[in-house]
Amino acid sequence: MATQRVVIDPITRIEGHLRIELETSGGRITDAWASATQFRGIETILKGRDPRDAWALAQRICGVCTGIHAIASVRAVEDALDYPIPRQAELIRSLVTAMGIVQDHVMHFYHLHALDWVDVKSALAADPQAAARLAASVSPWPSNSAAWFREVQQRVGASVSGGQLGIFAGSYWGHPAYRLPPEANLLALAHYLEALQWQREIIRLHTIFGGKNPHPNFLVGGMACSINLDNQLGINAVRLDELTGLIGRARRFVEEVYYPDVLAIAGFYREYAAIGISSPTLMAVGEGAFSCAGTPVAGEVRAGVLADGDYEELRPFEPAKIAEFVTSSWYAYPEGDNAGRHPWRGETAPRYTGPRPPYGQISDNVKYTWVKAPRYDGRAVQVGPNARMLVACAQGHKDATRLTDEALAGLGAGREALNSTLGRTLCRAVESVLLCNRMDEWFRQFQERIHAGDTTTFNPDKWDPATWPKSAQGVGFTEAARGTLSHWVEIENGRITRYQCVVPSTWNSSGRDASGQPGPFEHALAHRGHHPLLEPGRPLEVLRTIHSFDPCQSCAVHLFDPAGGTIGTVSVS
Template structure:
């Protein structure tokens, strides 16, 4: 038996520690640890609720927009504000752009290197790679292109400095792609570094900047002067370029990689899934979501209605004070200190030991996975024709059944499916915005009263690139009395609870094959398939200087 610790495990940012116990070539047990404390809920107490969406965006440096959206929705719910049609549509367009940025970045920059052996690409035949590119990609490249790419890659390797390709277990026996497929994937990895800029520009068209946009505010959006033909045409031009890249490069690559790793359609799965639903289609029907709200329970493709009052967080195995599950509307963020904290050293060997700064969210007392796989499963069973047709098409091409979705491979594939459907829906919303403006409706903001007598309680819920995100606010005398965030990575990467139910990523890891405990590539595959974004889940700040602590991880 071997104990393996990977710390930190995310490729780009965030502090997540994964510990697994390997026995007879498989993971027998697993523990997920968020290693830094998040204090945003405490920072927000006593502040003006209208500032919350600007502050909560700083939860992360990637998915900033979605925190802004959840926050303004929470304040609007508390103050009973209905936003205009144009605001609803503009928010849908910016949120869709965020998805078009996040999902390809996840596949190429955060996840692909778990499946693509970059060093193996050095033995690829450029002519055969070009032929492969022509057969599977909508943007084939020439032999000369792949000769140049191979030369650049060789220079990286010969220098001993692999740059963005330095963090993987090259030559691991779990890699299965032929050298030519690896070289093609390296090319598309670099292509997406350029492509993601266009998605960021789409967000900035309506949000003024990216990241940390300024386009949202309680009551609507700030783009009254930008609702013109030039801005809309610019968004539509970039959108169609994104759709082309997704259809011609991202989805074909996804299918090509998946065809070599069909065994992973039986590894890394969960049975319970939760989606809040998002992209409202109506101004008068509150739950008119393009991607519906719902849950999948016990692996049955049957839609279960979701009651948000059944959401709780508990801290039995987390470094916080508290001894019972609480709904986020009355939630607490009280970190342990001093002797109670014991240096925040993860205690994974005791039955009731505390080992994470991440809390443990539950729905109706059950562990729930959130994210694009949950969104696709709920939409698949909930009547979204575009999702169903796309999922069925992918399953048919891979020659696997719906059960394959409940896996690490299904989780990776769902991101591409959701990205494509979301992008195409954005075309429809763009044209709805055009038609609404043609009618003479240019309203983007609903005025409301806010003063020292204002009281209210509200929730802002959305389904974002990494899963179900919720903000809960309690306003008293015009100030924030309590604020709680339950983010996707809290749902997915949280620890065990008081019933010893393990969190989704811990569950998914159990049973994962590990060929070499000293090179746990397979562990990375399952964890990275969740797209861990620990910046949202944990933060640390010096209360005296307001300076964020800096850490060097060797």
């Protein structure tokens, strides 16, 4: 059967620039290449700077992954300087991280991923009364009324009839891969609109603790916010009440809207529990839904690796086994393209060797992307919420195991199905339920400590560079919404001499390494040649799988230079 080449450029509804090139035959994908086509390079501009300032630049890697890069950065510096922070600061960082992940998961599902499963035009043919009955059967959410569904239908219908699809333009409505009945489509469409308002409100937690959003403020040695119940400018009783409300509203929407919607929609697409199977080695560093940042507690999930498709035996996580390759990416190492470098020896030296645009194929070249290829112990590694759930279940984490197994039972699938297109989507919803529970617990601890007199959010002991060692190196690990994140720093005489970021979408969207291993995106599309692609001109199935990773290519290749300085010179035309 003839082989066809397919190019999808750009992949939309993601952050950054991603191009997917495919070979297909007989309605199946036989090979795939993931190419990030935008150069960035924030690590380079951090050299020579005061390490206490690194977080402010590092978190500008992305405007979607708000705050998490700052946390990884301050932890790297604190690790290098052996700089402990107060428990209240740890709790604040955990609350900020958790709310950011919950908001990210909900926004990802409704605003970036749901339209891969939900046919908006089909919703216009739905019976609002029947949609309300369907909604009542799965959730007590008060907005699920026939009147609200009718209003949504009329608003969207007016746009469609006027030829103004707006935010719903450019999709593949009517594609044969859509399965939901009209009423389920209307239900999801209404929740899409509600999620727009919800996410804007609950992220106010970031502004209370960090002053603003996106890019809230952080501080090496703790947090920049003060706790003072008698001061209008600090975290006072009014702010505590507001935080209680925000956490409560986040939890209710997750439990009564997001989680039920994911389970309901998944039931119509059960085959995707066996589509999009990706790299069989998964890794998580043990945070996110399970532990307070920087404070391992007995019974919480520890870092671990599940290797080669064995989801029962958890191996210890060893950072020394990480290496980044530039075999398929437009960078250069002094020792050549086939050598891997540990992040503490990492370099960001751009060298573009690709074709001049406009081009037909990039994947005809050995080098075809701006994303490096991180590997763990020589293996391509998948990171993300599904890795976190599998690592948690392998350790017998009670709540993660219960929720995950309940969700999978509804699909008639085993735990191995978490490594799939549907599994990655399902794990975000499961993790959001867990995170809301953890936020309740962390905030309770935070309040109890305040009432016991603990209002310390900053440790000044090592703020003065005179207290620092002449040479130091550190790493900050955390779990971002999209997976394991690490920042690596070297400090000499009070200044940064090397800075490297290994981020979730670098792990997941990497290209081939020196041994020819594909990265997780490529693996998920081309593994065994099972992935469907019914209509190459309307590649809905590909979008489902790529979006299930929630790509953030801006994070994967980094960028920012506020002074407009030259990072590197790349000639492409």
